[in-house]
Amino acid sequence: MTTPRLSDDRFRAIANEFGTPCWVYDREEIDKRLNRLQAMEGFTKIRYAQKANSNTHLLRHLKSRGVVVDAVSLGEIERAAAAGYALTPQSDDVVYASDILDHGEMARISETGIAVNAGSPQMLEQIGSHSPGHRVWLRINPGFGSGFSRKTNTGGEFSKHGIWHGDLAQCYQMIEDYGLTLVGLHMHIGSGAEEAVLRRVCEAMVAQVKACPFDLEAVSTGGGLPITHRAEDVEFDAPAYGQVWSAAKSEIEAYLGHRIELEVEPGRYVIGNSGYLLSEVRAKKQMGENQFVLLNAGFNDLVRPAMYGGYHQLNIIPRNGNGRPNATRKTIVAGPLCEAGDVFTQNADGVVEFCDLPEPSVGSLAVFSDCGAYCASMSSNYNSRTLAPEILVEGESQRIIRKRQNFDDLLSLEDV
Numbered sequence: 001m002t003t004p005r006l007s008d009d010r011f012r013a014i015a016n017e018f019g020t021p022c023w024v025y026d027r028e029e030i031d032k033r034l035n036r037l038q039a040m041e042g043f044t045k046i047r048y049a050q051k052a053n054s055n056t057h058l059l060r061h062l063k064s065r066g067v068v069v070d071a072v073s074l075g076e077i078e079r080a081a082a083a084g085y086a087l088t089p090q091s092d093d094v095v096y097a098s099d100i101l102d103h104g105e106m107a108r109i110s111e112t113g114i115a116v117n118a119g120s121p122q123m124l125e126q127i128g129s130h131s132p133g134h135r136v137w138l139r140i141n142p143g144f145g146s147g148f149s150r151k152t153n154t155g156g157e158f159s160k161h162g163i164w165h166g167d168l169a170q171c172y173q174m175i176e177d178y179g180l181t182l183v184g185l186h187m188h189i190g191s192g193a194e195e196a197v198l199r200r201v202c203e204a205m206v207a208q209v210k211a212c213p214f215d216l217e218a219v220s221t222g223g224g225l226p227i228t229h230r231a232e233d234v235e236f237d238a239p240a241y242g243q244v245w246s247a248a249k250s251e252i253e254a255y256l257g258h259r260i261e262l263e264v265e266p267g268r269y270v271i272g273n274s275g276y277l278l279s280e281v282r283a284k285k286q287m288g289e290n291q292f293v294l295l296n297a298g299f300n301d302l303v304r305p306a307m308y309g310g311y312h313q314l315n316i317i318p319r320n321g322n323g324r325p326n327a328t329r330k331t332i333v334a335g336p337l338c339e340a341g342d343v344f345t346q347n348a349d350g351v352v353e354f355c356d357l358p359e360p361s362v363g364s365l366a367v368f369s370d371c372g373a374y375c376a377s378m379s380s381n382y383n384s385r386t387l388a389p390e391i392l393v394e395g396e397s398q399r400i401i402r403k404r405q406n407f408d409d410l411l412s413l414e415d416v
Contacts, residue, residue, distance in 0.1 A: 045261055300382040
C-alpha cells in the first residue's frame with residue numbers, strides 16, 4: 001500500500017474546514033514534476049494538455065513557470081485567456097488541438113489567430129476558407145498507438161484521433177492550395193504509454209519530417225508520459241526520454257538546416273500525482289460473504305474506475321486522530337449513486353474486485369491518490385449531485401480554488 005505525500009493531519013484539517021468530498025492538490029508535487037520536465041535535454045517548450053485539469057488557478061501557476069497550453073474546446077480557449085495566456089497570432093501561448101472545428105470555435109480562432117493543430121483534413125478546408133494564411137500544425141496518426149486502456153489509446157486504425165499517415169500528401173496539397181502556414185508536426189499515440197512506445201514515436205516523427213515537403217518551425221512529441229499508481233510502478237525516466245528526443249532533434253535540425261522548437265505535451269504527468277479525492281465513509285455492510293464500504297463520493301466525482309478500470313490507491317484515515325490499524329480485510333468500495341456500477345474497486349471489464357482495507361468506522365476519511373488528472377475535470381452532476389470543491393495546498397497553507405457548487409448553481413440553467 002502506498003501512502004499519500006500529505007499527512008493524515010493535513011487531510012483531517014482540510015475535511016474539517018472544507019467538508020467532503022473535495023479535491024486536494026499539492027503544489028509542491030506539481031513543481032517537482034515541472035522541474036523534471038524542464039531539465040529534459042533537447043526540449044524547448046512544455047505545452048500543458050489542460051484537459052487533464054483546467055482549473056484557472058492551476059493554469060496561472062503553470063504560466064508563471066513558463067508553461068504554455070493547448071486547448072481542445074472553445075471553453076478551454078476561454079479558460080486559457082482567463083488565466084492570462086495571450087490569444088494572438090504572434091503568441092504561441094495557446095494552440096487549439098482537436099479533430100473538428102465547430103462553428104463557435106471557428107469564429108473564435110479566426111478572430112484571435114491562434115494556431116490550430118489539425119486532426120482531420122476537413123479542419124484544413126475550414127480554416128483555409130475562413131482564415132487564409134492561418135498557422136497550423138498537423139497531428140499525425142502514425143498507424144500505431146498505446147496506452148493503459150483501449151479508451152486511452154489515441155493511435156492506430158481504431159482511434160478517431162489525428163490524420164492518418166497515408167493521407168498526409170492530400171493535406172500538404174491543401175496547405176498549399178489554401179496558403180496556410182505549416183508550423184510543425186505533432187504525434188500523440190496514447191495516455192500512459194510505455195517508454196518503448198514513446199521512443200517509437202520518436203523514430204516515426206523523424207521519418208515524417210523528412211517526408212514533409214514544407215520547412216518546419218517545430219515538432220511536438222505529444223504527451224502520454226506515464227505516472228505511478230501502485231507501489232511497484234517504476235517512475236518514468238524523464239532524463240532518458242530527453243536524451244532520445246534530443247538526438248532526434250539534432251537529426252531533424254541537420255536535415256532542415258536550422259534549429260527547431262521541440263515541444264512535449266504532458267497533462268497527466270504534470271498534475272496526476274499531485275491530486276487526491278478526499279471523501280468520507282458513510283456506511284458499511286455485509287452482503288453475504290462480501291463487505292461493502294460506502295463513501296460520500298461516487299463516480300459522478302471520480303469516474304475513471306467505472307469508465308475504464310482506472311486504479312487509484314485508497315487509504316483510510318481515522319477521523320479521531322488515532323493511528324491507522326494494521327489488520328486488513330478484503331473490501332468492495334462503492335459510492336452513494338443509484339447505480340449498480342458506482343463501484344471504485346472494479347477492473348476495465350466492469351468486474352467487481354476487492355481491495356485490502358483496514359476496518360473503517362463510519363466517519364473515517366477515505367483518500368484516493370493520484371487524482372490530479374482526468375478526475376475533477378471529468379466529474380458530473382449525475383443524480384443531481386453538486387460538484388465538489390478544489391483545494392490547493394501550498395506549503396503550510398491551503399486555499400480553495402473552486403467553491404463547492406450549490407443547488408442554485410445546479411438549477412440556474414433551467415431558470416428559463
